[in-house]
Amino acid sequence: xxxxxxxxxxxxxxxxxxxxxxxxxxxxxxxxxxxxxxxxxxxxxxxxxxxxxxxxxxxxxxxxxxxxxxxxxxxxxxxxxxxxxxxxxxxxxxxxxxxxxxxxxxxxxxxxxxxxxxxxxxxxxxxxxxxxxxxxxxxxxxxxxxxxxxxxxxxxxxxxxxxxxxxxxxxxxxxxxxxxxxxxxxxxxxxxxxxx
Amino acid sequence: xxxxxxxxxxxxxxxxxxxxxxxxxxxxxxxxxxxxxxxxxxxxxxxxxxxxxxxxxxxxxxxxxxxxxxxxxxxxxxxxxxxxxxxxxxxxxxxxxxxxxxxxxxxxxxxxxxxxxxxxxxxxxxxxxxxxxxxxxxxxxxxxxxxxxxxxxxxxxxxxxxxxxxxxxxxxxxxxxxxxxxxxxxxxxxxxxxxxxxxxxxxxxxxxxxxxxxxxxxxxxxxxxxxxxxxxxxxxxxxxxxxxxxxxxxxxxxxxxxxxxxxxxxxxxxxxxxxxxxxxxxxxxxxxxxxxxxxxxxxxxxxxxxxxxxxxxxxxxxxxxxxxxxxxxxxxxxxxxxxxxxxxxxxxxxxxxxxxxxxxxxxxxxxxxxxxxxxxxxxxxxxxxxxxxxxxxxxxxxxxxxxxxxxxxxxxxxxxxxxxxxxxxxxxxxxxxxxxxxxxxxxx
Numbered sequence: 001x002x003x004x005x006x007x008x009x010x011x012x013x014x015x016x017x018x019x020x021x022x023x024x025x026x027x028x029x030x031x032x033x034x035x036x037x038x039x040x041x042x043x044x045x046x047x048x049x050x051x052x053x054x055x056x057x058x059x060x061x062x063x064x065x066x067x068x069x070x071x072x073x074x075x076x077x078x079x080x081x082x083x084x085x086x087x088x089x090x091x092x093x094x095x096x097x098x099x100x101x102x103x104x105x106x107x108x109x110x111x112x113x114x115x116x117x118x119x120x121x122x123x124x125x126x127x128x129x130x131x132x133x134x135x136x137x138x139x140x141x142x143x144x145x146x147x148x149x150x151x152x153x154x155x156x157x158x159x160x161x162x163x164x165x166x167x168x169x170x171x172x173x174x175x176x177x178x179x180x181x182x183x184x185x186x187x188x189x190x191x192x193x194x195x196x
Numbered sequence: 197x198x199x200x201x202x203x204x205x206x207x208x209x210x211x212x213x214x215x216x217x218x219x220x221x222x223x224x225x226x227x228x229x230x231x232x233x234x235x236x237x238x239x240x241x242x243x244x245x246x247x248x249x250x251x252x253x254x255x256x257x258x259x260x261x262x263x264x265x266x267x268x269x270x271x272x273x274x275x276x277x278x279x280x281x282x283x284x285x286x287x288x289x290x291x292x293x294x295x296x297x298x299x300x301x302x303x304x305x306x307x308x309x310x311x312x313x314x315x316x317x318x319x320x321x322x323x324x325x326x327x328x329x330x331x332x333x334x335x336x337x338x339x340x341x342x343x344x345x346x347x348x349x350x351x352x353x354x355x356x357x358x359x360x361x362x363x364x365x366x367x368x369x370x371x372x373x374x375x376x377x378x379x380x381x382x383x384x385x386x387x388x389x390x391x392x393x394x395x396x397x398x399x400x401x402x403x404x405x406x407x408x409x410x411x412x413x414x415x416x417x418x419x420x421x422x423x424x425x426x427x428x429x430x431x432x433x434x435x436x437x438x439x440x441x442x443x444x445x446x447x448x449x450x451x452x453x454x455x456x457x458x459x460x461x462x463x464x465x466x467x468x469x470x471x472x473x474x475x476x477x478x479x480x481x482x483x484x485x486x487x488x489x490x491x492x493x494x495x496x497x498x499x500x501x502x503x504x505x506x507x508x509x510x511x512x513x514x515x516x517x518x519x520x521x522x523x524x525x526x527x528x529x530x531x532x533x534x535x536x537x538x539x540x541x542x543x544x545x546x547x548x549x550x551x552x553x554x555x556x557x558x559x560x561x562x563x564x565x566x567x568x569x570x571x572x573x574x575x576x577x578x579x580x581x582x583x584x585x586x587x588x589x590x591x592x593x594x595x596x597x598x599x600x601x602x603x604x605x606x607x608x609x610x611x612x613x614x615x616x617x618x619x620x621x622x623x624x625x626x627x628x629x630x631x632x633x634x635x636x637x638x639x640x
Contacts, residue, residue: 038357040271040314043397048379049362053321081379088381088551089362091321107283108484108541109440109527145365145545146283146484147322150440150525151447160324187324193358194331196338 100178109150159185214336238309244420246432251405282483284525287436288406302409365549384597428454431506442530444468482522485602487609546603574625
């Protein structure tokens with residue numbers, strides 16, 4: 001999914017000295033094993049996308065190359081197979097993001113009901129542009145394509161939570177709530193997948 | 197009030213949970229299917245019902261099922277397409293969120309009909325909160341003996357799993373969805389072979405939309421003939437319409453096929469008229485991919501007859517004066533809407549979502565966005581409008597999957613019906629302002 005401007009690297013380059021030991025928590029590790037069992041033997045690669053979501057939730061909301069290598073080793077596939085998937089899907093962040101990733105829908109139905117005003121308000125409030133992160137690392141703003149919330153437009157998503165029928169008051173409140181956050185916004189948690 | 201099938205019990209308190217769903221007669225179709233019917237008899241009923249794929253293409257479901265290859269000793273799969281990403285469409289989300297067991301029941305009954313013993317629901321990643329809801333419903337279905345080994349003592353085994361995507365419109369295309377389910381990039385496959393012969397992990401596979409699968413429940417319960425008695429002509433049964441944009445009552449409505457567009461937009465039972473008493477300007481009737489129509493053509497066909505909400509009704513007149521039912525994503529625009537600006541959101545969307553496999557789509561969608569961007573920022577020329585037309589005509593029909601067509605049609609139809617607005621934008625860009633505001637804002 002190309003952007004207009006040429007991007008020299010989709011991935012963030014990190015130095016070896018910055019690489020920490022990468023390992024899933026025991027719960028996450030166990031969940032990966034359960035996810036693998038959802039597919040016929042030998043097709044463990046099918047668990048890649050859910051596992052990448054889990055990795056993103058475990059490691060600060062983005063996928064570094066060492067994290068992707070770790071996922072490759074867990075699923076016994078080549079690292080390149082992980083990179084090519086991670087760089088295809090829009091929900092995978094290949095560079096660090098703020099604690100709160102605000103994703104504002106910008107497609108027709110939301111645009112018709114004032115999505116541009118929502119984006120402009122957040123940009124002004126946080127003093128960042130679309131795609132940028134605040135210097136304190138708290139917020140990242142990202143405009144995204146249709147999230148299937150057209151009847152409750154305009155809307156934005158933070159983690160797995162949809163915030164619909166937005167007013168600027170609601171947006172203000174969300175930003176205030178999230179400015180104190182200590183953990184990254186997440187799409188999934190321990191209750192997402194059933195235990196058996 | 198029109199007849200409801202899918203949303204009949206939607207307002208029942210507690211319908212999200214198993215107990216209530218079971219009390220209103222839920223899972224009866226599974227019992228009837230596995231205990232009293234053969235798989236072939238179910239396929240026959242679905243054929244009789246005239247049910248057509250509700251994801252957008254409208255291909256007859258019974259026929260799709262009958263194409264499924266059944267070689268000995270090879271697994272077959274049913275995959276539910278819950279990757280709902282077509283701009284303007286949110287019906288599958290509504291159904292899964294409000295009445296998740298209806299989908300689970302449909303999956304079990306349909307899997308039995310197809311002889312599948314493992315089935316998947318592929319859901320778009322952004323719908324993570326619905327993954328929770330579906331997982332819970334599946335857990336309840338297992339606990340009550342509707343899933344797992346030896347269902348209802350009949351010897352039929354079925355496992356059902358939710359598989360989550362990660363943000364890619366293209367994965368709604370069935371072969372891209374299968375690629376994604378195999379843990380790869382969502383690049384559509386060249387067909388043939390069709391998934392019915394060679395699908396998931398090379399095995400025969402049927403991919404059906406959420407609403408299609410949910411519709412199978414009533415077809416098995418009441419028979420294909422009863423379903424076919426609803427609707428009009430070859431558009432049988434009911435359809436979920438996602439209504440959004442400048443209307444008083446946005447939301448998901450179940451309509452019987454064949455009501456008039458006028459009734460749908462203006463009656464209080466559905467959209468409740470245009471917001472703030474404004475006039476209707478245009479409608480995108482079936483999700484962003486289908487041609488946009490101006491008010492006069494969406495309300496009446498070129499022959500002056502009232503246009504009907506059905507596959508044939510909406511496509512009456514071809515692309516010259518008609519559109520398509522598509523996914524039922526019904527986006528309404530009032531008289532203040534700037535068609536050029538709206539088209540830019542679509543052009544940007546398709547550029548963002550092109551998988552990049554076929555050059556006409558990869559390059560064409562990028563150029564269409566660039567040119568639209570140029571026009572929007574006051575640097576366009578009249579030649580740019582012709583160039584847009586030229587580019588879209590070279591994408592259509594020249595790609596592996598229908599995303600190319602889907603990107604071309606909104607551009608073609610906007611120019612076809614609203615060329616004067618493009619010209620106005622090019623000649624006098626200073627006079628045009630953005631007019632879409634938050635309607636419920638208190639600040640600002």
